[in-house]
Amino acid sequence: xxxxxxxxxxxxxxxxxxxxxxxxxxxxxxxxxxxxxxxxxxxxxxxxxxxxxxxxxxxxxxxxxxxxxxxxxxxxxxxxxxxxxxxxxxxxxxxxxxxxxxxxxxxxxxxxxxxxxxxxxxxxxxxxxxxxxxxxxxxxxxxxxxxxxxxxxxxxxxxxxxxxxxxxxxxxxxxxxxxxxxxxxxxxxxxxxxxxxxxxxxxxxxxxxxxxxxxxxxxxxxxxxxxxxxxxxxxxxxxxxxxxxxxxxxxxxxxxxxxxxxxxxxxxxxxxxxxxxxxxxxxxxxxxxxxxxxxxxxxxxxxxxxxxxxxxxxxxxxx
Ligand code: ADP
Ligand code: MG
Numbered sequence: 119x120x121x122x123x124x125x126x127x128x129x130x131x132x133x134x135x136x137x138x139x140x141x142x143x144x145x146x147x148x149x150x151x152x153x154x155x156x157x158x159x160x161x162x163x164x165x166x167x168x169x170x171x172x173x174x175x176x177x178x179x180x181x182x183x184x185x186x187x188x189x190x191x192x193x194x195x196x197x198x199x200x201x202x203x204x205x206x207x208x209x210x211x212x213x214x215x216x217x218x219x220x221x222x223x224x225x226x227x228x229x230x231x232x233x234x235x236x237x238x239x240x241x242x243x244x245x246x247x248x249x250x251x252x253x254x255x256x257x258x259x260x261x262x263x264x265x266x267x268x269x270x271x272x273x274x275x276x277x278x279x280x281x282x283x284x285x286x287x288x289x290x291x292x293x294x295x296x297x298x299x300x301x302x303x304x305x306x307x308x309x310x311x312x313x314x315x316x317x318x319x320x321x322x323x324x325x326x327x328x329x330x331x332x333x334x335x336x337x338x339x340x341x342x343x344x345x346x347x348x349x350x351x352x353x354x355x356x357x358x359x360x361x362x363x364x365x366x367x368x369x370x371x372x373x374x375x376x377x378x379x380x381x382x383x384x385x386x387x388x389x390x391x392x393x394x395x396x397x398x399x400x401x402x403x404x405x406x407x408x409x410x411x412x413x414x415x416x417x418x419x420x421x422x423x424x425x426x427x428x429x430x431x432x433x434x435x436x437x
Contacts, residue, residue, distance in 0.1 A: 131216055131257075133161075134162060134268070135280065135281040137217075141165070142167060145169035146289060147171075148172045151308065153168070155294070157299075160268070162271065165254040166253045172248075176241050179241045180234060182210055214236040216257060217254045219254055220235045223246075231245060275298045279296055280354065288363070290306075312329060312342065316342060318357055328435040332427045336395075337395070339392060339394055340395070341393050343389075343432060345435060356389065358393075360401060361403075363412075365410045369417045381432040392428075402414075402415075
């Protein structure tokens with residue numbers, strides 16, 4: 119079973135940033151209002167995510183590390199209208215098969231927190247307030263072949279922070295902060311989505327952006343567009359969400375690029391944070407753990423909607 123779970127883990131846990139994504143999504147699913155990420159040595163030594171969410175009952179701590187143990191879904195029908203981010207019940211188990219995992223958690227009605235280490239046989243009492251801290255130690259130390267594929271700590275840390283940004287931009291009501299090797303690198307206070315989106319675009323765009331919000335509830339586009347500034351836009355400032363989920367989709371990216379080129383007559387790169395809302399029946403979100411792809415029923419209609427929304431907004435600000 120070790121081999122099977124390590125292979126499965128490869129799909130979920132490609133690199134430290136994939137661990138970060140899963141842990142952040144769990145914290146959000148738990149209703150957290152404040153989430154803190156700490157990484158050491160690019161996440162290879164330690165990744166820690168703390169939240170002030172509902173916590174895990176002491177008796178369920180061991181279960182949380184077990185494959186297909188999810189508290190989020192009861193039946194196949196439920197799977198089809200799943201509202202939470204995680205629902206496969208395999209992330210923590212997969213991570214625990216390639217790293218040491220320690221969960222410290224406390225529910226609101228518990229007299230104290232409990233800590234469960236994947237290397238220990240049972241949970242023991244601990245100090246802590248309501249919420250959960252999941253720590254992942256020495257990722258891939260037992261699977262050196264996998265570790266070989268990782269880049270430098272600096273690069274892996276950058277991917278981890280990018281994973282945090284992607285999640286944070288879609289959840290402006292939740293406060294997020296991040297530390298890399300003890301140094302605070304990100305601090306998003308809870309607030310309005312425009313503020314959060316601007317935080318994602320970067321300071322360069324403080325006075326050079328435009329908000330859009332158009333279209334019917336079944337196919338609409340909202341977000342912030344960076345306008346050309348002295349500094350060149352960077353590809354890592356392109357965030358696209360479909361119904362709240364971060365995606366990298368060629369149709370969407372092409373529509374935006376074409377709209378920028380159409381209005382600005384150049385090959386200027388675009389910087390943006392855009393949210394597409396679409397009738398869920400018209401889109402197939404690939405729920406493969408590591409993937410961020412979507413398939414649209416009518417991709418031309420989506421392309422048109424995005425192109426026009428972005429082009430009109432850029433034209434209005436150029437006028
Ligand atoms: P999934 O998210 O798909 O259910 P995971 O393996 O990510 O599966 O998590 C397993 C279970 O552990 C979750 O269903 C949840 O009950 C519990 N859990 C994990 N992280 C947290 C957290 N931060 N707060 C509360 N419960 C959590
Ligand atoms: Mg999960």
